[in-house]
Amino acid sequence: MPRLIDHDDRNDEIGAAAFRVLVRDGIAGLSVRKVAEEAEIATASLRRAFPTQDALRRFCFDRIHQSVAARLRAVTGDGRERAMQWMRELLPLDDTRRTELVVQLQLSRLALTDESLRESAADLHNGVRQVCSSVLRQLSESGATDPTLDPDLETARLHALLDGLALHLLWNTSDDPAGQADRVLQRHIDTLAA
Template structure:
């Protein structure tokens, strides 16, 4: 009988191998032979899964975004926050920053793709879409916090959303360079948000 192949699992496995190689050597160091060896599959399996190198790299970038979203969703589900805007925002920003324990390689890969996007429209399109979606999520969370009475109603949602994206990108860079630890990166996020809370919310969190 032919062996059943989980194609989604194979794609993720290859994407993980690609990311590992990028973290070690940069995008230029990603070769078909090395990807196959790192993923422990044949070169033919890699080529059947991704007919071109560009498709393979593009999926690896999408894979990082998907992993970040899944990790954030799991943390929120198990946080016991009961809809707290503070917890939702804190976890979301921590995951967006890629500054979690053991995530330095992932942050490095993300920055590598970001740098490459300056000259590659395919990467730029993916990153722009990601920034647009994450911006909408942050704006929704801010407005949610306002409606719940946790966040000051005078806070400018659009302006703070743009500032948050820039702020988080800076943390990713500093984390990848080893300038901040996971603990200090997460503390920076919480310190940034501290001025947003209403007097009532600040008292309940003190």
């Protein structure tokens, strides 16, 4: 009797293997063959699911999007604390989020010159913008912001802050990167108050 394959588990294995290859070897090292080796599955089997490198790269973008979205949906609470939790989820404060950011940066660099990846890169970028907008709406609804603020400008400003902070945290040698990030984010929220 043939062995049944759990496709979700297989996709998790493939995604984790592709991320390890991207973190270790960079975008130049990402190939169907290398990911198959890393996942310990047959290259032909992986090639059926991902016939091209572009398909594998888009799959990696989708995995990041799905992972971040699931974590954001799991956030509870309200007001300032909920806003802080949403922002923390976009920062490389643990191995998973650090890996996702490195993978995103590797793939986004390629998307600058590869039209087939541009939409996937833009989707992630726009997703961060939507989270920033939700953060500001959450803060506004809890009375933590000046009601005269321009929401579009503040969304852009928060997006830029989070992008910059994420890059700084990649190179952080501090013993408390989460504490450092929280101090920056709390100070930013304070500047939004009435």
